[in-house]
Amino acid sequence: MSDDLKKQAAKAAMQEVRSGMRIGLGTGSTAKHFVDYLGAEVANGFECLCVPTSEATAAQARSLNIPLTTLDEIDALDVTVDGADEIDSNQVLIKGGGGALLREKIVAAASAKMVVIADTSKIVDQLGAFPLPIEVNKFGLGATTNLVKKIMNDFKAQGDLVLRAGSDGQPFETDGGHFILDASFGRISDAKALSSALLEVPGVVQHGLFINLCAAAYLASPEGVVTMGETV
Numbered sequence: 001m002s003d004d005l006k007k008q009a010a011k012a013a014m015q016e017v018r019s020g021m022r023i024g025l026g027t028g029s030t031a032k033h034f035v036d037y038l039g040a041e042v043a044n045g046f047e048c049l050c051v052p053t054s055e056a057t058a059a060q061a062r063s064l065n066i067p068l069t070t071l072d073e074i075d076a077l078d079v080t081v082d083g084a085d086e087i088d089s090n091q092v093l094i095k096g097g098g099g100a101l102l103r104e105k106i107v108a109a110a111s112a113k114m115v116v117i118a119d120t121s122k123i124v125d126q127l128g129a130f131p132l133p134i135e136v137n138k139f140g141l142g143a144t145t146n147l148v149k150k151i152m153n154d155f156k157a158q159g160d161l162v163l164r165a166g167s168d169g170q171p172f173e174t175d176g177g178h179f180i181l182d183a184s185f186g187r188i189s190d191a192k193a194l195s196s197a198l199l200e201v202p203g204v205v206q207h208g209l210f211i212n213l214c215a216a217a218y219l220a221s222p223e224g225v226v227t228m229g230e231t232v
């Protein structure tokens with residue numbers, strides 16, 4: 001997706017925020033543009049209190065003087081704006097391509113409204129072409145991997161399960177100190193059942209299926225920004 005389309009989606013979603021709001025800040029190359037736009041507004045006197053979904057977003061927000069807090073200091077947010085790897089017509093998402101899915105899901109669930117920003121290439125008829133990120137505890141990695149493989153088999157996955165590697169070739173470590181398994185399903189026909197099955201595995205911390213969390217989406221195409229769900 002072109003950077004310009006990411007910017008257009010992020011700019012369009014700025015209409016979701018008002019001065020005085022408590023805002024969740026997503027992670028990734030699209031969310032980064034939203035944080036830039038928000039930072040420009042803050043420089044002009046816009047007031048907000050924000051919770052970042054990753055250390056990377058926190059660093060960016062601090063550099064822009066965006067006031068930050070935590071979900072220990074406040075227990076609810078008005079809105080969260082975040083990217084996605086896939087979105088279907090029911091606004092079910094796959095997220096976690098950047099490894100931030102756990103904090104992203106915690107922040108989205110604490111928000112009155114989650115807004116997705118992406119380009120229209122992220123819209124899919126059926127979820128699953130993008131490998132599903134599954135965040136797992138380091139302890140018992142082999143046993144957890146076997147149980148996840150069994151679930152993939154039960155759900156007729158068409159691809160492999162891969163331990164994500166970082167740029168140094170070592171296993172990628174999340175902000176929470178966990179590993180990520182990327183599960184290539186090919187197609188996911190029952191996201192709810194898959195979610196439940198994965199969460200039954202003791203070593204699975206969380207997965208990247210976001211169900212009943214996304215309320216609205218701004219999706220940019222070369223022809224303009226289309227919306228899904230309850231935009232303002």
Ligand SMILES: O=C[C@H](O)[C@H](O)[C@H](O)COP(=O)(O)O
Pocket residue numbers: 026027028029030031082083084085095096097098099100101104
């Ligand atoms: O862990 C990362 C997040 O879920 C991202 O929001 C997602 O991967 C989309 O990222 P991008 O906007 O860079 O395509």
